[in-house]
Amino acid sequence: MARGAIKEVRRVQLIEATIDGIARKGFSELTLADVAETAKLSTGIVNFYFKSKDALLIATLNHMVEEYRRYWRANVEAAPPSPTARIIAMLEGDFQRLVANRKTVTVWYAFWGETRWRPDFMAVCQSLNREFQAVAAGLFQEISGPDRDAALIAKGFSAMSDGLWLDMLINPKETDRETARRVVRAFLHGLFPDHFVADAADVANSAA
Secondary structure, eight states: OOHHHHHHHHHHHHHHHHHHHHHHHHHHHOOHHHHHHHHTSOHHHHHHHOSSHHHHHHHHHHHHHHHHHHHHHHHHHHSOSSHHHHHHHHHHHHTSTTTSSHHHHHHHHHHHHHTTTOHHHHHHHHHHHHHHHHHHHHHHHHHHOTTSOHHHHHHHHHHHHHHHHHHHHHOTTTOOHHHHHHHHHHHHHHHOTTTOOOOHHHHHHHHO
16 A cells, blocks of 8 residues: 555544544543544554644544535435435435434534634534535525525525434434434425425324
């Protein structure tokens, strides 16, 4: 393996160990020694790649952002070209197992909770959020036409995912990935009944 490839493997290994550590201990208790132990590497190796805990944390956030972006954009690109299909692809991308699992959602909320005091975290998260909402707004605009505020709908669509991730975290027995999908589909069906089909169970309940 080339030297550059080895460095990238080590870097990702340390970032993944950081994600594990944040999920287990939170930011304040996490140390570079913890990361080294989880990665089964020396603390000196951690210091070689990341000069400080802050540098490791921002690298970890950027890694999570790029991974998330890759998942949902791949879903959209693989979907049929209709705006309805692509919005559903964005929904599915938000609630696939690799994205919406307990460990990953815990770490996302840890980072979001720090944005008030960390402008670098805030900038990264805002950029991702704006990108997601801009794509969603363009798709909603194709469906809704000029008489509805597509940007406002996209903001609600994005906020629902964030809120449902939180619900999955604090109410795991009541809200799982499939429940979350049903909630968003019901929201979309309510706004655009000619474009989105509500979950079969929702249709049955509404008719009762």
